[in-house]
Amino acid sequence: MSRSSRRLVSVLAAATVVSALAACGGSDDGGGGSSSGGANEASAPGITEDTIKLGAHFPLTGVAAPGYSEIPTGLKAYFDYVNDNGGVYDRKVDYIYRDDAYNPSNTSTVVNQLVLEDEVFAIVGGLGTPTHSAVVDFLNAEGVPDLFVASGSLTWGEDPETNPYTFGWQTDYESEGKIIGQYIAENFPDAKVGLFLQDDDFGENGEKGIREYVDDQIVGAERYTPGNTNVGPQIAALQAAGADFVVGFNVPSYTALSQLTALQLGYKPQWFYSNVGSDPQLVGSLLNRFSQGKVTGSALLAGAYTTDYLPTVDEPDNPWVQKFQEIWDKYGEEGELTNYRLYGMSMAYTTVQALQAAGQNPTRDDLVEAIEQVGGDWKGPVLAPFRYSEKSHMGTSGMSISQLTPEGSAKEIQGVMTTDIGDAKIKEFDGKPTTPTENGIPDEEPYK
Amino acid sequence: MSDLQSPAPSAGQVTEDAPTVATAAANAPSAAASTGRSLLPQSTLLRHLVLLLLGAVAAVVLLEITDPFTNSQLATLSYYAIAAGGLTVLTGMNGQISLGHGALMAVGAYTTALLLQEPADALPLPLILLISVVTTTAVGALVGVAAARLHGPYLAGATLALAVGLPGLAVYFHDQLGGEQGLRVRAPRAPESFESFIDLVSGASASSTKWLAYVGAICLLITYFLLANLVRSRIGRTWRAVRDQDVAAELAGINLGAWRVLAFVVSAAAAGLAGGVLALVVRLAAPSGFTLVLSLSLLTAIVIGGLGSLLGALLGSALLVFLPPFVTDLGTGSGLSSTEAAQLAPFVYGVVLIVAMIFAPAGFVGTIRMRWLTQKAKRSAGRAAPADSSRG
Numbered sequence: 001m002s003r004s005s006r007r008l009v010s011v012l013a014a015a016t017v018v019s020a021l022a023a024c025g026g027s028d029d030g031g032g033g034s035s036s037g038g039a040n041e042a043s044a045p046g047i048t049e050d051t052i053k054l055g056a057h058f059p060l061t062g063v064a065a066p067g068y069s070e071i072p073t074g075l076k077a078y079f080d081y082v083n084d085n086g087g088v089y090d091r092k093v094d095y096i097y098r099d100d101a102y103n104p105s106n107t108s109t110v111v112n113q114l115v116l117e118d119e120v121f122a123i124v125g126g127l128g129t130p131t132h133s134a135v136v137d138f139l140n141a142e143g144v145p146d147l148f149v150a151s152g153s154l155t156w157g158e159d160p161e162t163n164p165y166t167f168g169w170q171t172d173y174e175s176e177g178k179i180i181g182q183y184i185a186e187n188f189p190d191a192k193v194g195l196f197l198q199d200d201d202f203g204e205n206g207e208k209g210i211r212e213y214v215d216d217q218i219v220g221a222e223r224y225t226p227g228n229t230n231v232g233p234q235i236a237a238l239q240a241a242g243a244d245f246v247v248g249f250n251v252p253s254y255t256a257l258s259q260l261t262a263l264q265l266g267y268k269p270q271w272f273y274s275n276v277g278s279d280p281q282l283v284g285s286l287l288n289r290f291s292q293g294k295v296t297g298s299a300l301l302a303g304a305y306t307t308d309y310l311p312t313v314d315e316p317d318n319p320w321v322q323k324f325q326e327i328w329d330k331y332g333e334e335g336e337l338t339n340y341r342l343y344g345m346s347m348a349y350t351t352v353q354a355l356q357a358a359g360q361n362p363t364r365d366d367l368v369e370a371i372e373q374v375g376g377d378w379k380g381p382v383l384a385p386f387r388y389s390e391k392s393h394m395g396t397s398g399m400s401i402s403q404l405t406p407e408g409s410a411k412e413i414q415g416v417m418t419t420d421i422g423d424a425k426i427k428e429f430d431g432k433p434t435t436p437t438e439n440g441i442p443d444e445e446p447y448k
Numbered sequence: 449m450s451d452l453q454s455p456a457p458s459a460g461q462v463t464e465d466a467p468t469v470a471t472a473a474a475n476a477p478s479a480a481a482s483t484g485r486s487l488l489p490q491s492t493l494l495r496h497l498v499l500l501l502l503g504a505v506a507a508v509v510l511l512e513i514t515d516p517f518t519n520s521q522l523a524t525l526s527y528y529a530i531a532a533g534g535l536t537v538l539t540g541m542n543g544q545i546s547l548g549h550g551a552l553m554a555v556g557a558y559t560t561a562l563l564l565q566e567p568a569d570a571l572p573l574p575l576i577l578l579i580s581v582v583t584t585t586a587v588g589a590l591v592g593v594a595a596a597r598l599h600g601p602y603l604a605g606a607t608l609a610l611a612v613g614l615p616g617l618a619v620y621f622h623d624q625l626g627g628e629q630g631l632r633v634r635a636p637r638a639p640e641s642f643e644s645f646i647d648l649v650s651g652a653s654a655s656s657t658k659w660l661a662y663v664g665a666i667c668l669l670i671t672y673f674l675l676a677n678l679v680r681s682r683i684g685r686t687w688r689a690v691r692d693q694d695v696a697a698e699l700a701g702i703n704l705g706a707w708r709v710l711a712f713v714v715s716a717a718a719a720g721l722a723g724g725v726l727a728l729v730v731r732l733a734a735p736s737g738f739t740l741v742l743s744l745s746l747l748t749a750i751v752i753g754g755l756g757s758l759l760g761a762l763l764g765s766a767l768l769v770f771l772p773p774f775v776t777d778l779g780t781g782s783g784l785s786s787t788e789a790a791q792l793a794p795f796v797y798g799v800v801l802i803v804a805m806i807f808a809p810a811g812f813v814g815t816i817r818m819r820w821l822t823q824k825a826k827r828s829a830g831r832a833a834p835a836d837s838s839r840g
Contacts, residue, residue, distance in 0.1 A: 060786065060787045060790035060791065061790055061791055061793075061794060069787055072786065072787075073785075073787065076786075096786070097786050098776070098786065098790070099776070099786075099787075099790030099793070102736060103736055103737055103739065103741075104630065104730060104732045104734050104736055104737045105524075105726065105730045105737045105742075108729065108730040108731060108732070109520070109521070109524055109773075112516075112517055112520040112521075112657070113517050113520075113773065116515065116516040116517035116519075116520060116657065117515065117516075117517035129628075129629050130628055130629040130630055130732070130734045130736050131736075133629050133630065133632055133732055133734070134632075134730055134731055134732035134734070134737075135731070136632075137632065137634060137731055138731060141656065153629075198628075199619060199622065199627060199628065200627050200628035200629055201627075201628075201629055225616065225619050225628075226628060333785060
């Protein structure tokens with residue numbers, strides 16, 4: 001080997017060392033900048049010196065739009081409020097939400113648009129199990145944080161190795177089923193339980209949870225297909241099986257349909273609707289519409305049980321509801337503060353916590369890491385803590401149980417219980433109810 | 449020309465007249481071939497090969513100069529256009545109406561999704577798409593046999609039942625087909641040759657979005673090449689004969705039923721391929737993706753574009769893909785909230801549809817072609833008149 005080539009090798013080696021040192025130096029600067037009060041930088045796609053771009057897909061038109069289309073207006077109102085009060089590290093949150101009409105083909109298109117054209121930093125609150133299933137692989141392949149999917153499916157949080165960028169937010173359907181099951185076992189040990197289930201993950205996970213506690217009490221399980229509006233056979237079958245306590249894992253329109261069908265059949269069991277299907281305002285208006293005005297309001301639902309993982313608008317004394325009402329009155333669109341908007345604002349609150357924790361100049365991976373490291377400790381409007389860790393991306397873990405009054409509000413009858421998927425035990429939540437900060441904006445420390 | 453085709457309409461025969469005007473876009477071949485001024489070769493096959501090559505170059509240029517999001521929109525366009533191309537052959541050429549093409553796409557999409565459940569040891573992609581086409585063709589043949597005896601609104605009703613009923617099978621066979629949330633699809637990775645090709649052409653990064661857009665474009669070009677040849681052949685002429693004058697066609701020895709089934713089968717094959725591409729691009733095959741709205745969108749696409757014209761099907765599909773985001777962005781740009789802007793999109797689409805039907809009842813391509821034919825007729829009449837007068 002000649003001398004010149006040996007010299008070349010040593011030059012190359014020196015260059016490698018120098019560039020490696022430079023890289024270390026660079027990363028040191030970056031690390032220092034993100035924790036101390038340095039200048040804002042455009043540290044990741046969707047983040048500039050003064051804005052953070054977030055995106056989401058919601059059904060704004062079509063069959064799933066009533067109710068669900070209100071969620072993004074809640075998120076937006078809260079972000080606008082935060083923006084007017086200093087933003088997050090002096091950055092304004094720009095929340096772009098697009099319509100997918102609850103059709104997965106559209107979801108794929110609008111999420112492509114959000115990620116590739118709008119170049120959002122993260123997706124926040126994408127709604128729906130079939131719809132979000134279409135984009136979860138894409139988002140994880142592109143490394144886009146996919147926060148707080150608005151669906152209680154286990155898919156989003158149970159396997160962080162497959163979907164490292166995806167996080168759940170609300171209580172999953174299996175944990176909800178377990179809490180309901182235990183309540184029935186303890187308070188109605190003689191009840192003959194019938195299940196009214198949506199024929200997908202929602203009903204399946206709920207059934208799995210509930211069967212862990214009252215398997216021997218269940219006399220019938222009936223499933224309906226979303227889109228088929230005749231639930232006569234299912235309700236009649238539950239009646240024939242002698243069920244006197246019916247638990248429904250169904251969406252709001254099927255709460256209304258099941259009530260009307262039971263009314264026609266003269267069937268009067270004790271009803272228990274899962275959180276998703278129990279919004280009294282929406283169900284009341286649906287009842288009115290389906291019965292062409294013959295049934296008004298939500299009086300039909302009086303006495304039914306349901307679950308909560310958030311405060312609701314019929315608790316005007318709750319400090320969170322008061323704060324959100326104040327913000328909604330000032331920053332919201334037309335219309336009242338509804339439970340769906342409250343849901344959106346609560347989710348926006350968690351999002352601001354995550355952005356604060358991620359540090360001043362975060363990368364997309366910093367955001368994910370921040371939620372994994374400190375997300376479990378966040379306090380907010382959600383009744384029980386989140387389960388976020390490196391091993392689990394599941395959302396909040398607990399629910400309270402309440403009973404609906406003839407006026408259409410809910411009265412709490414069992415405090416918050418927490419649990420987890422699988423054979424985790426149900427425990428009473430011993431934390432104190434949280435209150436918002438003075439200005440209603442969280443104040444989290446950077447996680448590193 | 450149209451005088452020869454349609455007899456004087458008598459009472460109750462309104463439908464006999466409609467296809468001639470409505471399918472003006474479909475009656476191109478003789479006109480195009482007789483101009484003589486065209487730079488394209490006279491032979492149909494050669495002409496289409498040249499067009500295929502031009503289309504391929506145009507597709508590469510288009511995909512390389514546009515941003516990643518437009519690439520993904522073009523991938524969406526490709527599956528709409530493939531299905532619309534098949535439907536325009538059925539409706540424009542053969543006069544059968546189908547509201548069930550969304551369901552046939554579902555067959556293709558679920559076949560592709562099932563074959564891609566184990567991405568590690570899946571079959572090669574072209575083979576998977578081919579199997580999807582074959583499966584859908586089989587289903588199409590079955591439906592076609594039943595449909596061959598039906599006409600107009602009855603056929604529409606039967607295919608409508610298909611569109612409503614078939615996606616329900618996915619819910620019924622929950623364990624095999626994934627129920628309401630459907631089957632997730634992991635598209636196979638791009639081969640290395642694709643990466644080096646992109647590197648050679650533009651030096652851009654070969655993302656999975658781009659790869660899927662190319663897969664869509666290739667499928668689209670092949671489908672349109674085959675369909676274009678088919679409709680210019682004896683088969684296409686027979687279909688038009690069946691469409692325009694079924695009694696005369698039957699007297700000429702054409703078996704109406706068999707030719708109608710064939711048209712349905714060809715059209716189903718295209719829908720199957722479209723479904724396969726859809727599954728790859730959307731990354732999911734779920735019943736909520738194949739609602740009646742999909743079937744109706746395909747029908748509006750071919751009507752707006754011009755019944756019976758492949759170019760029309762492509763233009764109509766482009767409207768379907770590019771108009772809603774354009775309107776939504778326009779809406780948010782002019783100060784509407786996102787919800788209001790989203791509600792604006794279907795409204796504007798409806799208005800465009802109505803305006804098109806009033807001012808261009810034969811669709812984009814059909815209307816332009818009719819104008820051009822009228823002018824040509826006027827010109828030749830103008831040339832003929834002085835000749836006549838000099839003789840007299």
